[in-house]
Amino acid sequence: MTSPSPCRWGILSTATIARKNWQAIRDAGNASLVAVASRDAEKARRFVEECHAQVPQPRKPEALGSYEALLQRPDVDAVYIPLPTGLRKEWVIRAAEAGKHVLVEKPVAVCAADFREMMEACRQKGVQLMDGTMFMHSRRLQRLREVLDDPDMIGDIQRLVLHFSFPGGEEFMRQDIRTKTALEPMGCLGDLGWYCIRFALWAMEFATPNLVSAHAQSRAMEGRKATGVPVTASGRLFFGYNGRESDAMFHCSFDSSNAQWAVINGTKGSLYVSDFVLPFSGATTGFTVRKPEFVLNGCQFDMREGQLEERIDEPSNNAPGSQEAEMFRTFSSLVLDGKIDDRWSSISLKTQEVLDACIESCNKHGSAIPLMGK
């Protein structure tokens, strides 16, 4: 499957998500993993040993004790950066300056202004910049676009509702970096809200919302001191789109049961995805279109269900063809073809801008933040 000259990857950090992408790089079909770097050489070594034992790479990657050492390697074309958000700006810019293409985790930065600097650094060096939103690369999303584009299915989009939550638990709340101000200042909005915002923007063909409003219902504590990081938050994006008003409401939380659903409601029908971020395990992914029909016949009222379920031949996780393997395949193709596609960083920027507006609104008790012209 591997092409004669694969895109050669390095990973900066041994974050948990890097374990999944260790396999995704292997499964991409046009990529090879050269090295993994940590600030702690022993941690890098252990990461490589453990991953290689479970998911062997064609050639065992090297373990490096410094990020800089990885960036200086001439045998690395592209780097995957899942470092904490607070460190992303520095290392994306340093990677670009070293001439490496960059796949950076989300949220892409602490704020959109920082991300603009990161984009500029990549532009100057002619390297690709993309964020790690895996679902953008799924076959399901392509199929959903066809459904949304079909005038007989959903019609004009009027409303989106999105929910992404997981049960962090006590230890998570106390110790996980996602509740720490310095490393992950956006808390659940950055970690989970990002996906809701991205999916909504994608559905709206990346129209910019006119207004954004959000509330953080709870914020993380360190002992008795509030760190201010949102743990549970809701937001709303108001769009004027194709001459119609529509809006997206989302909710995200580190403190609820596992749920990751999206509903798109339109003039003709609605679309339901029960697992829009991390697909439920299986050999297929799916979604449901609902077009209930009300039938009035004298004294008899009926509501016909009108449900169309569709399954797509796409592995959910941990396999070639999965959304994460496709992400690395797409990125690697851009690198191998010598084509830089700025669309990827521009949608990262737009997502980050909406996220910034949500944070601003949270800090202003839900005040509506205008976005147009930003």
Add this chain to the structure above:
Amino acid sequence: MTSPSPCRWGILSTATIARKNWQAIRDAGNASLVAVASRDAEKARRFVEECHAQVPQPRKPEALGSYEALLQRPDVDAVYIPLPTGLRKEWVIRAAEAGKHVLVEKPVAVCAADFREMMEACRQKGVQLMDGTMFMHSRRLQRLREVLDDPDMIGDIQRLVLHFSFPGGEEFMRQDIRTKTALEPMGCLGDLGWYCIRFALWAMEFATPNLVSAHAQSRAMEGRKATGVPVTASGRLFFGYNGRESDAMFHCSFDSSNAQWAVINGTKGSLYVSDFVLPFSGATTGFTVRKPEFVLNGCQFDMREGQLEERIDEPSNNAPGSQEAEMFRTFSSLVLDGKIDDRWSSISLKTQEVLDACIESCNKHGSAIPLMGK
């Protein structure tokens, strides 16, 4: 099936919903329909002819040309009042004064203050007062209560999302009374939002929300003049419940595709009902509990679906055992047993109070309206 002495019913008005309840009275098993009244005798006659041809009553009901004539009948125990909201106060009070038990359509009044007068009139005459929210009487709702009460299923409720919409179309927007200020001043909030609010309050065991906020995204027009009736609206109820903050978000519209779904998200799982108001056609009703489980095994991330679908042996519509037939059966039993149950009017009042607060918030551009102590 009919008991030796059924509860004897009259219907005030020939509204479309009265056609469905013509059959529901027949299917209740302990009720009989004596007469139907309209201000127009010919309209009443036609209504009775048409309904009786399609769904024959054991004895053909009389057609009366005046509401008052029906209220003066000694052979009528209870009246069903689906008159427009703007007329409900007058006729509920007149029915109570005539000693009739009253089943009134929702929203129960133009405002909660009016409904309190209606309650007082019924209390003074010792007659039952109940609203026409059919789903309150479904077997499904009983089963959902068991699920919510099971500590291993949903856990503590954290969030509810509710959506009820239908495609009114152009003629509806121009002509239907639900877009007319005098008759239905609450527009879609009264017609559709009522169900969302009621379901949320039911789920929260009728806890009073601390705050309510709502927006009317669009309002009905007569020619170029806004009548002010909400056509599309969203609201949010904030609860402090069992020491936990939670909230319900709802959306309702006369201008979208048919949809009527509810999600309850809790600490341990979530509950989904795709048709919480008017069940999809069939011999059963249903709901889904979702408890996805995230499994992390080194490089492999899996999200297991954890979906439990349940079907209940309950006809959706137009049959004995349907929620509307059960509504008339329950009401008739209270009348026949000589027991007045004030719980029914107290939940009507609470629903109306929350609805009033939503209207107030819409008129104040979404300002949060406090409800506690009201």
